[in-house]
Amino acid sequence: MIDRLEHVRSLQLDRPRSRFLRWSMAALVALMVAAWGSSELSFEDAFSARRRANAARFLGEIVPYPLQGRPFDATVAVDWGRDRLEDASGAVGTTLAISVAAAVLAALAGLLLAVPAARNLASPEALVDATAAPSFAARAAWAALVATVRAFMIFVRSVPEYIWAFLLVQLLGFDAWPAVFALALHNTGILGKLTAETLEDADQSPARALRALGATRTQAVITALAPQILPRFLLYFFYRWETCLREATVLGMLGVVSLGSLVRDARVSNFYDEMVLYVAIAAALVLAGDLLSAAARAIVRRAS
Amino acid sequence: MSPITGPRPIGARRAVLLLIAATAVWAFVRLLAGSSPALPDASMISGVVEFVSGAAHPALAYESASVPRGAPPLLVKAMLAARTTVVYAAAAMSLALVVGAMLGFFASTAWWSADITGAGGRLAATLRHGPGAAVYASARVLIAAMRSVHELLWAVFFLAAFGLTGVAVVVAIAIPFGATLAKVFSELIDEAPRDAAAALAAAGAGPVQVYLFGLVPRALPDMGAYALYRFECALRSSAVLGFFGPETLGKFIKQSWNENHYGEVWTYLYTLFALIALADWWSGAMRRRFVA
Numbered sequence: 001m002i003d004r005l006e007h008v009r010s011l012q013l014d015r016p017r018s019r020f021l022r023w024s025m026a027a028l029v030a031l032m033v034a035a036w037g038s039s040e041l042s043f044e045d046a047f048s049a050r051r052r053a054n055a056a057r058f059l060g061e062i063v064p065y066p067l068q069g070r071p072f073d074a075t076v077a078v079d080w081g082r083d084r085l086e087d088a089s090g091a092v093g094t095t096l097a098i099s100v101a102a103a104v105l106a107a108l109a110g111l112l113l114a115v116p117a118a119r120n121l122a123s124p125e126a127l128v129d130a131t132a133a134p135s136f137a138a139r140a141a142w143a144a145l146v147a148t149v150r151a152f153m154i155f156v157r158s159v160p161e162y163i164w165a166f167l168l169v170q171l172l173g174f175d176a177w178p179a180v181f182a183l184a185l186h187n188t189g190i191l192g193k194l195t196a197e198t199l200e201d202a203d204q205s206p207a208r209a210l211r212a213l214g215a216t217r218t219q220a221v222i223t224a225l226a227p228q229i230l231p232r233f234l235l236y237f238f239y240r241w242e243t244c245l246r247e248a249t250v251l252g253m254l255g256v257v258s259l260g261s262l263v264r265d266a267r268v269s270n271f272y273d274e275m276v277l278y279v280a281i282a283a284a285l286v287l288a289g290d291l292l293s294a295a296a297r298a299i300v301r302r303a304s
Numbered sequence: 305m306s307p308i309t310g311p312r313p314i315g316a317r318r319a320v321l322l323l324i325a326a327t328a329v330w331a332f333v334r335l336l337a338g339s340s341p342a343l344p345d346a347s348m349i350s351g352v353v354e355f356v357s358g359a360a361h362p363a364l365a366y367e368s369a370s371v372p373r374g375a376p377p378l379l380v381k382a383m384l385a386a387r388t389t390v391v392y393a394a395a396a397m398s399l400a401l402v403v404g405a406m407l408g409f410f411a412s413t414a415w416w417s418a419d420i421t422g423a424g425g426r427l428a429a430t431l432r433h434g435p436g437a438a439v440y441a442s443a444r445v446l447i448a449a450m451r452s453v454h455e456l457l458w459a460v461f462f463l464a465a466f467g468l469t470g471v472a473v474v475v476a477i478a479i480p481f482g483a484t485l486a487k488v489f490s491e492l493i494d495e496a497p498r499d500a501a502a503a504l505a506a507a508g509a510g511p512v513q514v515y516l517f518g519l520v521p522r523a524l525p526d527m528g529a530y531a532l533y534r535f536e537c538a539l540r541s542s543a544v545l546g547f548f549g550p551e552t553l554g555k556f557i558k559q560s561w562n563e564n565h566y567g568e569v570w571t572y573l574y575t576l577f578a579l580i581a582l583a584d585w586w587s588g589a590m591r592r593r594f595v596a
Contacts, residue, residue, distance in 0.1 A: 020589065054465065094338065275460075
C-alpha cells in the first residue's frame, strides 16, 4: 500500500512542469483581475439611475413602431416585419455575395502565397536529397523570401478586417468592392499561414519521389502535394467563409450596402425597432451560414 | 480483370468544389451588377500611394500644428490606447471564460453519456431520458443565438441602450466570445479520448470525479490553446470597437484619418500590430509548453 502511494507521489513529482507556463498563467489571471479594477470599467457609472432610465426607454422603443403604445396586434407586427424584410432582401444578397467573393479571393491568394511561405518548398534543394550543400547565398535568399512572405501575412492578419475595410473604403469609395478586398486581404494572411503549415506537415514522400524522377518543383507540388492538402484546405476555407459572413454583415456600417448599413441608418434615425429587426436578420443569416458550413465540412471530412 | 467502365459518380470533394465555384460566379456577377471594381482614377491612385508610402515613416510626434495643451506625446498616447485595448479585451475574456465553461459543460454530451455516468446506474438513466437531451439542446440554441450577432452589433445595441460605458463594451465582446468558447469547449470535451475516464470509472470513481479528473484534463491543452487564440481575437475586436467611441486604438485611427494625418494612422497601426504580434508570440510559447 505504501509502495503504491509512493509510486503515485513520485509520478506526481516527475510530471512535466514549466516555470514559464506557471508565471504566464499567473500573469494572465492578474491581468484580468486588474482590468476590472481599472477606471474605464466603473460600475457606478454603468448602472447609475440615468443609465437605467435610458435602458428602460430603449426597451420601449424597440417595439415595432406601429405597435408602440397600442395593444399587441399580430397582423400589424407581421405586416411591419414583412415590409422590413423586403427592404432588407437586397442587403442580404449583397452581404452573402461579399462574403463568398472575399473568401474565394482569399483562398486563391492564400494558396499562392503558401508555397513561398512553406519552408519545405521554398528552399534551394526543395524535396530532393541534397547532393552538394547549397551556397550560403542561395539559402539566405530563400530564407529571406520565406521571412518576407510570412511577415506580410502576419501584418495583414493582425489588422482587423473592419479597419482594413475602413481604410480601403475611404481610399477607394463607398462600394462593395473595397469591403471585399479588405476581407480578402485579412483572410489571405490567415489562409496562407494555415495552408503553409499544412504543406509543411503533409507527407513529403510522393513529392520527393517525383522530384527524384525529374519533375520540377511546380509539377511535384501540383500533382503530389495539392491533392493531399485539399481536404484540410477546404475545411479551413469553410471555417473562414463563416467568419467572412459574420464580418460582411457589419462592414455595412462603413457605408457599403449590406445589412450593417441598414442597422446604422436605423440607429442614427433612432428607429430602434428597425435596428433590432435588422440585427436579428443578420443573426439569422450568420446562423444559416454556420449550418451550411458545418454540413459542408462534415461532407469533406467524410470524403477523406 | 474488367476495366472500370461507365460514367463515374462525382466524388464528394469535387461536388463541394463545384458548389464553391458556382456560388463564387454568382457572387461576382451580383457584385459586378451593382458596381464594377472602379478602375481607380488619378486622385484615387495618388491617395492610395500617399497612404501606403506613410508605412515607411510613421509619425513619432503629432502632425497637426496646434496640439491641445496637456495632451500626452503621440507615442505615449498610442501606448495608453493600447493599454485600454488590452483592459477591455482582458475583462471581456474573463467573462467569456466563465460563460464558456458553464455553457460548454451543458452543451456537451459527455456529462450525460454512458461512459461517464456508468451505463447501468440510475443516475445515468434519469439523465439520459430526462433532462440531459433537453438541456443540451437548449444550451446549443442559446450558443447559436449569442454567436450569430457580431460583437459590433452587440456593442451598438448596448451603446444605444446604456450609453457609452466600459461595461457595455466588455459585455458586448463577452457575449459572442463566450458562446464561441462554449461551442469549442463542448466539442473538445466530447472528442477528448476517454481512456483516462474509462480507467477511473473502472476503478470505481463517481461520475463527477470521472468527469473532472478523467475527461477534462485530456481536453485542457486544446481548450487552453483555443482560449489564447480567442484572447488575440478579443484584442482585435477591442481595437475595432474604438470606432464607436471607447478610447481604444480604433478611435484614434479614425480620428487621425479624418484629420488626414496618415503618419499618425500608421503609428497606431504599428502599435496594434506590435500588440497582436506580442500576444501571438506569447500564446505560441505557452502552447508549446502545454504539449510538453
